[in-house]
Amino acid sequence: MVKRLFGFVGKEINGLHEAAYLLALFTIFAQLLSLVRDRLLAHHFGASAILDVYYASFRIPDLIFIIVTTFVSAAVLIPIFSQTITDQEKFKRTINSVFTVFISLTLLICLVTFIFTPFVLKIVLPGITDPVYQKYLIDMTRILLLSPFFLGISQLLGGIVQAYRRFFIYAISPILYNVGVVVGVLFFYPKFGIYGLVYGVVLGVVLHLIIQIPFIFSKKALPKITFDIDWQAVKKITMLSLPRTLALTSSQITTLVLFSISSTLTVGSITIFGFANNLQSVPLAVIGVSYSLAAFPTLSRLYASGKKDEFLNQVANAAKHIIFWSLPATVLFIVLRAQVVRTILGSGKFSWNDTRLTAAALALFSLSILAQSITLLFVRGYYSAGKTVKPVIYSLLSTILTISAVFALIWWYRADETLKFFFDGILRVSNLSGTEILVLPLAFSIGMILNATILWVSFEEDFGCISTYIKRPFFHSLIASLVIGYFAYTGLQIFDNLFDLETTLGVFAQGFLSGILGLFFGGITLVVLGNDEVREVWKTFSSKIWKVKPIITGQEEL
Numbered sequence: 001m002v003k004r005l006f007g008f009v010g011k012e013i014n015g016l017h018e019a020a021y022l023l024a025l026f027t028i029f030a031q032l033l034s035l036v037r038d039r040l041l042a043h044h045f046g047a048s049a050i051l052d053v054y055y056a057s058f059r060i061p062d063l064i065f066i067i068v069t070t071f072v073s074a075a076v077l078i079p080i081f082s083q084t085i086t087d088q089e090k091f092k093r094t095i096n097s098v099f100t101v102f103i104s105l106t107l108l109i110c111l112v113t114f115i116f117t118p119f120v121l122k123i124v125l126p127g128i129t130d131p132v133y134q135k136y137l138i139d140m141t142r143i144l145l146l147s148p149f150f151l152g153i154s155q156l157l158g159g160i161v162q163a164y165r166r167f168f169i170y171a172i173s174p175i176l177y178n179v180g181v182v183v184g185v186l187f188f189y190p191k192f193g194i195y196g197l198v199y200g201v202v203l204g205v206v207l208h209l210i211i212q213i214p215f216i217f218s219k220k221a222l223p224k225i226t227f228d229i230d231w232q233a234v235k236k237i238t239m240l241s242l243p244r245t246l247a248l249t250s251s252q253i254t255t256l257v258l259f260s261i262s263s264t265l266t267v268g269s270i271t272i273f274g275f276a277n278n279l280q281s282v283p284l285a286v287i288g289v290s291y292s293l294a295a296f297p298t299l300s301r302l303y304a305s306g307k308k309d310e311f312l313n314q315v316a317n318a319a320k321h322i323i324f325w326s327l328p329a330t331v332l333f334i335v336l337r338a339q340v341v342r343t344i345l346g347s348g349k350f351s352w353n354d355t356r357l358t359a360a361a362l363a364l365f366s367l368s369i370l371a372q373s374i375t376l377l378f379v380r381g382y383y384s385a386g387k388t389v390k391p392v393i394y395s396l397l398s399t400i401l402t403i404s405a406v407f408a409l410i411w412w413y414r415a416d417e418t419l420k421f422f423f424d425g426i427l428r429v430s431n432l433s434g435t436e437i438l439v440l441p442l443a444f445s446i447g448m449i450l451n452a453t454i455l456w457v458s459f460e461e462d463f464g465c466i467s468t469y470i471k472r473p474f475f476h477s478l479i480a481s482l483v484i485g486y487f488a489y490t491g492l493q494i495f496d497n498l499f500d501l502e503t504t505l506g507v508f509a510q511g512f513l514s515g516i517l518g519l520f521f522g523g524i525t526l527v528v529l530g531n532d533e534v535r536e537v538w539k540t541f542s543s544k545i546w547k548v549k550p551i552i553t554g555q556e557e558l
Contacts, residue, residue: 026171031282033178040185046349047268055274057140065148066248068106097230099223110145127263143198154209173208180204243388247395254399266434276361283329288373291318292380299384316469324533326370327477331485333366339511360427361441368445371452378455402447409439476531480522488518
């Protein structure tokens with residue numbers, strides 16, 4: 001039994017949809033745990049100053065994580081590992097060299113940041129001025145500096161695991177991370193107070209790392225410190241990772257600026273922004289991340305072998321399915337936003353006003369789910385081809401546009417009462433305080449949509465047109481999504497009088513059944529339209545992912 005379990009976990013998976021759905025399945029588990037975490041946090045603290053501090057304490061460690069771990073990210077390492085994996089001696093030397101340089105660099109950055117944390121936080125989070133909360137923020141930020149260190153090592157191991165196409169192992173890691181975070185809320189917080197929350201995060205990071213070690217050990221590829229550094233390989237990886245570092249850093253700076261502005265608004269604004277962002281990241285992680293990760297090894301191999309047409313077909317195939325899932329998810333999140341937020345977060349100290357603001361922010365974030373997912377795919381496409389400059393330029397442009405939009409919209413929102421009245425009315429948050437926070441997710445979505453549009457046009461100029469492949473499935477998905485939205489909204493009216501909406505179970509039942517009703521009629525619409533993606537999805541699931549044999553060639557190859 002144990003042998004079969006390990007065989008299942010260590011199984012090599014080559015099909016695009018099999019790998020994508022596997023990653024999506026485990027991502028759903030991980031996201032469910034993250035939602036449990038958010039519900040526990042909402043229950044204990046509501047949209048409060050202390051929870052603002054908790055979310056704010058991630059900002060500097062997350063920025064460091066982006067800066068140092070792109071050096072050991074799968075997007076950079078997989079193409080390198082794919083070239084050296086057949087030469088075990090060269091493969092091991094590359095791994096050890098990367099590991100040694102990463103450890104040295106990360107320790108140095110974390111040590112310097114630890115010393116200057118109080119000064120940095122005063123600059124990037126100026127709205128947190130209470131001495132007690134400032135102390136919490138400084139201490140929690142310093143504890144979380146362990147996160148980029150351990151997660152970076154885990155990223156390196158994850159690159160090795162993905163190079164061997166062991167997606168099960170890679171997919172389990174985020175689940176264990178969230179297990180650690182939940183343990184922190186349930187068990188560490190009662191014992192250690194607010195610091196227990198970040199202790200749980202550190203536990204999750206360690207678990208994220210440990211799960212990958214047995215397989216790496218079995219392949220005799222466990223990295224170690226070495227003085228025999230392959231500087232040629234390090235230089236190559238650095239040159240490949242530098243553009244990605246700049247791109248992700250610019251994205252993280254956007255988030256940092258948004259949190260910085262949030263800290264100057266009403267108490268609880270950081271929490272509202274954080275909760276809504278976490279909720280919208282669920283479909284993004286399940287759809288965009290899963291497909292872009294699943295496609296990446298194959299894209300790298302196809303482009304390296306000169307199979308440009310197959311490369312383009314693979315991108316188009318992944319894009320069609322991203323659109324197929326993303327548009328309905330966007331519509332459902334907008335229509336059922338209040339039910340989603342109230343079901344997941346509506347407990348304890350999380351008030352109805354908190355729910356309304358978070359739901360409105362979620363709707364605005366959801367506008368860019370498709371754009372964010374498509375961006376992930378195109379960026380992976382560029383990286384797999386070794387073309388990393390343009391994604392950086394577009395990411396920097398997106399950061400400038402988003403930040404500019406934030407300041408422009410806040411000024412407009414504050415200066416124009418008519419706009420404020422119209423904006424608040426549409427989102428159903430009239431007469432609530434703290435509605436300024438809603439400008440931030442709107443600006444974020446505007447930036448993401450513009451970035452995706454520019455990236456799409458550029459990708460077609462560099463690699464070939466995929467729009468001709470996308471038009472029909474996009475039209476099908478758009479029509480079906482409108483049908484889903486209409487019947488889901490109708491369902492809300494129907495079930496409004498059937499359930500007690502003063503209870504979590506009643507709100508859940510109303511939203512769930514309304515969503516099912518919408519999906520049912522949306523599915524019928526796709527069948528009537530003769531949608532190809534429905535048939536592919538059915539074929540993939542009916543074949544049972546875990547029984548699929550590795551595919552050696554073809555469009556579905558990974």
